[in-house]
Amino acid sequence: MNINTVRxxxxxxxxxxxxxxAYFDNAATTQKPKAIIDAMDKFYRVxxxxxxxxxxxxxxxxxxxYENVRDHVKDFIRAKHREEIIFTSxxxxxxxxxxxxxxxxxxxxxxxxxxxxxxxxxxxVPWQAAAKRKKLKLNFIPLTKDGRIDLDVxxxxxxxxxxxxxxxxHVSNVLGTVNPVREMAAAAHxxxxxxxxxxxxxxAHLPIDVRKPDCDFLAFxxxxxxxxxxxxxxxxxxxxxxxxxxxxxxxxMIEQVTREKTTYAPLPDKFEGGTPPVAEVIGLGVAIxxxxxxxxxxxxxxxxxxxxxxxxxxxxxxxxxxxxPTTAKGRAPVFSFTIAGIHPHDIATLLDREGIAVRxxxxxxxxxxxxxxxxxxxxxxxxxxxxxxxxDRLVSALSAIVKKFQ
Amino acid sequence: MNENDIYREEIxxxxxxxxxxxxxxxPTYEAEAIHPLCGDSIxxxxxxxxxxxxxxxxxxxxxCAISTASSSIFTEWMLGKTVKKLKTVGTGQIQKLMRxxxxxxxxxxxxxxHVVLQKILSADASFVSRD
Ligand SMILES: Cc1ncc(COP(=O)(O)O)c(C=O)c1O
Numbered sequence: 001m002n003i004n005t006v007r008x009x010x011x012x013x014x015x016x017x018x019x020x021x022a023y024f025d026n027a028a029t030t031q032k033p034k035a036i037i038d039a040m041d042k043f044y045r046v047x048x049x050x051x052x053x054x055x056x057x058x059x060x061x062x063x064x065x066y067e068n069v070r071d072h073v074k075d076f077i078r079a080k081h082r083e084e085i086i087f088t089s090x091x092x093x094x095x096x097x098x099x100x101x102x103x104x105x106x107x108x109x110x111x112x113x114x115x116x117x118x119x120x121x122x123x124x125v126p127w128q129a130a131a132k133r134k135k136l137k138l139n140f141i142p143l144t145k146d147g148r149i150d151l152d153v154x155x156x157x158x159x160x161x162x163x164x165x166x167x168x169x170h171v172s173n174v175l176g177t178v179n180p181v182r183e184m185a186a187a188a189h190x191x192x193x194x195x196x197x198x199x200x201x202x203x204a205h206l207p208i209d210v211r212k213p214d215c216d217f218l219a220f221x222x223x224x225x226x227x228x229x230x231x232x233x234x235x236x237x238x239x240x241x242x243x244x245x246x247x248x249x250x251x252x253m254i255e256q257v258t259r260e261k262t263t264y265a266p267l268p269d270k271f272e273g274g275t276p277p278v279a280e281v282i283g284l285g286v287a288i289x290x291x292x293x294x295x296x297x298x299x300x301x302x303x304x305x306x307x308x309x310x311x312x313x314x315x316x317x318x319x320x321x322x323x324x325p326t327t328a329k330g331r332a333p334v335f336s337f338t339i340a341g342i343h344p345h346d347i348a349t350l351l352d353r354e355g356i357a358v359r360x361x362x363x364x365x366x367x368x369x370x371x372x373x374x375x376x377x378x379x380x381x382x383x384x385x386x387x388x389x390x391x392d393r394l395v396s397a398l399s400a401i402v403k404k405f406q
Numbered sequence: 407m408n409e410n411d412i413y414r415e416e417i418x419x420x421x422x423x424x425x426x427x428x429x430x431x432x433p434t435y436e437a438e439a440i441h442p443l444c445g446d447s448i449x450x451x452x453x454x455x456x457x458x459x460x461x462x463x464x465x466x467x468x469x470c471a472i473s474t475a476s477s478s479i480f481t482e483w484m485l486g487k488t489v490k491k492l493k494t495v496g497t498g499q500i501q502k503l504m505r506x507x508x509x510x511x512x513x514x515x516x517x518x519x520h521v522v523l524q525k526i527l528s529a530d531a532s533f534v535s536r537d
Contacts, residue, residue, distance in 0.1 A: 342471075343444075343446075343469065343470035343471060344444070344470075345443065345470045345472075346413075346470045346471045346472070349413075349509075349511075349512055350413065360444070361443070361444055362445070375444065375445050375446070376444050404413070404418070405418060405421075405422075405471075
């Protein structure tokens with residue numbers, strides 16, 4: 001599929017008018033191409049059945065489709081084994097599974113956990129709750145002024161705290177920073193730490209390979225990569241997943257249940273208790289095909305151009321302060337900023353009047369904002385269907401808002 | 407521009423130069439409210455004379471144009487009113503004072519000064535005896 005015509009695939013952009021939708025909230029959730037909407041619709045119309053249990057043809061066919069997506073995901077992130085791919089409800093669920101499993105089995109009172117100051121609340125809050133239960137110590141990697149992780153600082157913290165676990169986001173959902181996860185994972189493994197990479201913000205933008213960086217766990221959500229809501233992935237190394245206790249107990253995740261006890265099913269079923277969202281899994285499979293048909297390398301190059309353009313263009317807005325890296329290299333197309341004297345929520349409301357959808361607030365990253373002494377910022381997050389002329393529209397709308405408030 | 411626009415010049419002027427902005431010493435009553443959406447906070451202080459009339463009012467904190475202007479306009483209105491009167495005031499009064507259409511996402515910004523006033527009125531039982 002040609003990246004320059006990819007926008008046509010998205011029904012939501014077909015509505016024309018004086019102020020067509022400029023959708024800049026892709027870090028929160030992306031829009032959905034027709035192929036995914038159609039595939040899910042078709043499943044409910046002609047293919048709906050429960051997976052795994054039925055012996056009739058319809059159920060067998062649903063099961064096959066469902067399990068095929070697992071292979072597809074495995075290839076997409078270059079995992080070794082299909083049972084290393086667990087379907088979850090999203091990145092938040094995936095991270096919670098890892099955190100509570102590790103806290104229950106691997107970790108002891110006083111153990112250190114190392115996270116970064118740019119983590120999403122989905123990484124921080126589960127660990128804070130686990131730390132309270134298990135008396136763990138949380139440490140946070142500070143950020144440089146331009147919103148990056150300094151590898152030397154990180155290595156010093158590894159040496160000092162000897163953490164049992166390192167959790168880091170691949171791409172910041174606020175700053176657009178692409179973190180050096182490869183080097184970080186290698187250094188963390190040298191001291192025996194378990195590494196979880198939060199790929200929620202990278203899965204739609206960069207090729208992912210769980211062997212480079214060498215991740216023990218990796219988490220992402222379908223809805224941020226053009227797929228449906230309510231479906232996500234937890235990747236875990238087989239050896240670790242086998243030792244990790246399940247999070248959801250119930251149907252399907254068992255081997256045998258007696259009055260006395262239950263034995264659990266092998267991977268991946270152990271982690272998929274309950275009836276899974278089959279249409280969503282099928283939708284995720286189509287989303288991955290969609291990304292692959294455009295090509296993640298192509299997407300990356302295209303978005304790097306958009307990033308460079310946006311970085312230049314946003315400079316023209318009076319009184320703007322941009323957070324995060326100032327160069328396009330090693331940066332995802334996410335731009336958070338403040339404008340002196342104008343509240344982020346006022347900016348977002350006024351942009352909305354121009355058909356421009358942006359996010360205002362702390363974007364589930366309050367610790368990050370505290371780093372920059374801010375309560376909130378405006379976030380513009382792009383993806384491949386955004387255009388240079390949309391960025392121009394944004395810049396002139398922002399300039400008009402500044403003028404209005406003067 | 408629409409005269410019911412929440413961002414009309416009159417409102418922006420209240421944002422640039424809010425009335426009754428600041429803090430006072432020895433207020434009779436004060437309360438703080440935090441905006442659930444963005445974490446902005448507002449402190450409202452009232453000085454009330456023995457007859458139960460508001461003689462001085464101040465608000466402070468950080469906020470967006472909508473919450474700041476609405477606090478500015480609402481505190482102007484409060485001045486000289488009796489506490490008894492304040493107790494009867496619903497959110498409709500703010501809407502009337504602001505003369506603006508506003509969507510559900512930003513309505514809480516506009517009503518923040520009302521929320522903090524309710525805190526004062528409900529938290530302090532002595533208001534009842536003073537009436
Ligand atoms: C970096 C990061 N991690 C985790 C999440 C959580 O994803 P979800 O809400 O889909 O579970 C998000 C999304 O907001 C994110 O940006």
